[in-house]
Amino acid sequence: MAEVNTEGKGGKQKGKSKKMSTRVDFTPMVDLGFLLITFFMLTTTMLKPQTMEISMPSKDKVTEEEQTKIKASKAITIILGKDNKVYYYFGTRENNIDPKVEATNFSNDGIRKVLLMRNAEVMQKIAELKNQKAQNKIKEEDFKKKTSEARSDKTAPVILIKATDESSYRNLVDILDEMQICNIGRFAIVDITPYDLDLVKKSNI
Amino acid sequence: MPKVKVKRKSTWVDMTAMCDVAFLLLTFFMLTSNFTAKEAIQVDTPSSISEIKIPEVNIMKIVVDKEGKVFFGIDGQEKRISLLEKIGEAYKLDFTAEEKHQFSLVTSFGIPVEKMKAFLSLSSSDRDSKENALGIPSDSLNNQFKDWVKAARQVNPDLKIAIKADQSTPYPKIKNVMNTLQELDENRYNLITSLEEAPENL
Numbered sequence: 001m002a003e004v005n006t007e008g009k010g011g012k013q014k015g016k017s018k019k020m021s022t023r024v025d026f027t028p029m030v031d032l033g034f035l036l037i038t039f040f041m042l043t044t045t046m047l048k049p050q051t052m053e054i055s056m057p058s059k060d061k062v063t064e065e066e067q068t069k070i071k072a073s074k075a076i077t078i079i080l081g082k083d084n085k086v087y088y089y090f091g092t093r094e095n096n097i098d099p100k101v102e103a104t105n106f107s108n109d110g111i112r113k114v115l116l117m118r119n120a121e122v123m124q125k126i127a128e129l130k131n132q133k134a135q136n137k138i139k140e141e142d143f144k145k146k147t148s149e150a151r152s153d154k155t156a157p158v159i160l161i162k163a164t165d166e167s168s169y170r171n172l173v174d175i176l177d178e179m180q181i182c183n184i185g186r187f188a189i190v191d192i193t194p195y196d197l198d199l200v201k202k203s204n205i
Numbered sequence: 206m207p208k209v210k211v212k213r214k215s216t217w218v219d220m221t222a223m224c225d226v227a228f229l230l231l232t233f234f235m236l237t238s239n240f241t242a243k244e245a246i247q248v249d250t251p252s253s254i255s256e257i258k259i260p261e262v263n264i265m266k267i268v269v270d271k272e273g274k275v276f277f278g279i280d281g282q283e284k285r286i287s288l289l290e291k292i293g294e295a296y297k298l299d300f301t302a303e304e305k306h307q308f309s310l311v312t313s314f315g316i317p318v319e320k321m322k323a324f325l326s327l328s329s330s331d332r333d334s335k336e337n338a339l340g341i342p343s344d345s346l347n348n349q350f351k352d353w354v355k356a357a358r359q360v361n362p363d364l365k366i367a368i369k370a371d372q373s374t375p376y377p378k379i380k381n382v383m384n385t386l387q388e389l390d391e392n393r394y395n396l397i398t399s400l401e402e403a404p405e406n407l
Contacts, residue, residue, distance in 0.1 A: 004288040023217070025220070025222030026219075026221050026223070026224045027220050029220070029224050029227075030220050030223050030224045030227050033224060033227030033228050033230075034227050035232055036231050037227060037231050037234060039229050040231065040234035040235055040238055041234060043238065044234060044237070044238035044239065045272065049250070049258075049259055049369075049397045049398070049399065050253065050255050050256060050257065050258065050259070050397070050398050050399060050400050051255065051257050051258070051259040051395040051396060051397050051398065052253050052257070052395065052396040052398055053255075053257060053393065053394070053395055053396075054393070054394055054396060055392050055393045055394075056383060056386075056387055056392045056393075056394070057387075057392070080376070112404075123320035143231065143353055163376045163380070164376070165375070165376060165377045166375075166376075167375075167376045168250065168372065168373050168374060168375055168376060169269075169370045169371065169373070169374040169375075169376060169378075169379050170251040170373065171376070172253075172376060172379065173251040173253055173372070173396060173398055174251065174253075176253070176396070177253045177254055177255070177401075180253075180254060180255065181254060181403065181404060
């Protein structure tokens with residue numbers, strides 16, 4: 001294997017009692033070692049998959065009084081359409097005037113820009129907190145507590161996510177991702193209503 | 206001129222050091238590895254910036270493929286056996302000890318209850334074939350998926366729900382799964398995603 005016979009002559013040398021070499025040929029063992037390494041390398045998962053935690057509202061009937069009312073001015077409705085399109089409108093129908101529906105997409109300048117703009121106050125607060133943390137002024141725990149407080153601030157926008165039947169799972173994950181990026185604490189996945197579908201249709205975008 | 210005798214050198218290579226390295230690496234991989242659990246179907250998960258890792262134990266894994274077929278699996282061999290017993294009771298099916306044992310080795314499956322017996326009698330390699338990737342019926346007429354979740358919850362109350370779906374799965378399919386879970390008062394899920402870098406300067 002790793003040795004090429006250099007003695008050349010071959011045959012036994014008579015008479016002389018040859019000293020047996022105590023060297024062991026490790027080549028097969030190395031082969032075996034690397035075979036097993038290959039096996040373990042291919043079968044392992046070094047990275048555990050990531051997960052996104054969401055809570056859905058429970059289906060129990062909630063009476064009118066128990067429902068959390070949100071200010072219409074703080075509400076943003078996001079509708080996930082087909083072909084990765086996103087529609088959004090602010091507030092709700094008031095004085096018989098339908099809110100204006102805008103269309104956008106999932107790019108950096110798309111829905112994220114809108115959400116960041118609307119959530120500027122919270123973003124600023126969190127940026128400040130991050131700054132303080134970087135300078136070791138506040139502890140990790142305090143930072144977490146304060147950020148979650150800032151996120152669920154009463155004045156922060158509330159997002160209603162409504163996915164149409166044409167949207168895909170990816171769209172849903174993407175929009176949940178945007179919620180995290182834009183530090184939005186209050187959002188809910190809601191069933192789409194015929195009114196919303198109608199709004200999108202009418203807007204023609 | 207006298208002949209210059211070229212001394213033949215031995216080509217023996219000392220493999221001991223290489224062997225050491227090989228086994229060192231082997232030890233490392235053996236200790237750090239956790240095996241990829243075989244799944245009934247391969248799905249391409251969407252990516253997110255979320256960095257929460259999924260726990261290793263007490264997971265109820267729901268896999269939804271592109272066409273919306275639902276696959277289901279829980280961890281723990283004993284738990285799987287009691288899960289099958291519960292389902293057997295509900296559907297008036299009697300599973301033999303051998304079938305129970307076979308079921309305890311299945312990490313994820315997507316087969317209607319009626320075909321479960323035939324499925325378990327197959328060899329483990331035949332189980333992965335396309336014909337057996339039928340998905341668990343989860344429509345409103347025949348919602349076996351709901352029974353599986355219910356039974357799994359009874360077997361192990363600590364189970365966390367992990368939903369792994371393909372990124373091109375149409376939303377209504379996911380909604381159906383989530384609605385079923387909501388009917389059972391299961392309102393917290395983990396959506397399994399792959400990692401994506403978070404945008405900076407925010």
